[in-house]
Amino acid sequence: AQSVTQPDIHITVSEGASLELRCNYSYGATPYLFWYVQSPGQGLQLLLKYFSGDTLVQGIKGFEAEFKRSQSSFNLRKPSVHWSDAAEYFCAVGPSINYGGSQGNLIFGKGTKLSVKP
């Protein structure tokens, strides 16, 4: 079955420190991979996406992510965290192949909440 695992429920980093949020997936083929950010009371905003080609993808707000097929991972990174980055981050895989499920919908991890210390 397809799944996404974000092993860290909550991470706290100091402002200016580097950040890495982990994401592992289980998928039957080369997936499409996404990172979304959700601020309190808001919907999800797309940070970046990987479809094919260069395995290091750049996103908005200074984020990047690297697709590593051998590790089934798509970790999100940022070299220097700002207080405004405090939010919840979701990794997602999709569109899902129809293993008796839906075509088109994303499968989300449970999220990692990021807190930033001054």
Added chain:
Amino acid sequence: GAGVSQSPSNKVTEKGKDVELRCDPISGHTALYWYRQRLGQGLEFLIYFQGNSAPDKSGLPSDRFSAERTGESVSTLTIQRTQQEDSAVYLCASSLEGALGSNQPQHFGDGTRLSIL
């Protein structure tokens, strides 16, 4: 509008009542999705509309949940005889297409926060 619009932003209702949540997708987006986000959880897929095809309802948790979409525009998610476990944020997303192999990202609304008393 520029983004996906959902209304109401907040809804408080008594157990047993019916509720209706609305989603206005981005103009021109043929695919529309509903997700549920319970407190402290990731997003749970509910239903997916793609153009004029029959919707994929495989994520709906019970027959109390239903959704409709008029053409490629507004969608309404209806929950009948609400239960306390229905309390969650209901998120709508749209994309240019949703067929298998599509690489179009989904754009999300701000959600409707539903609280069942």
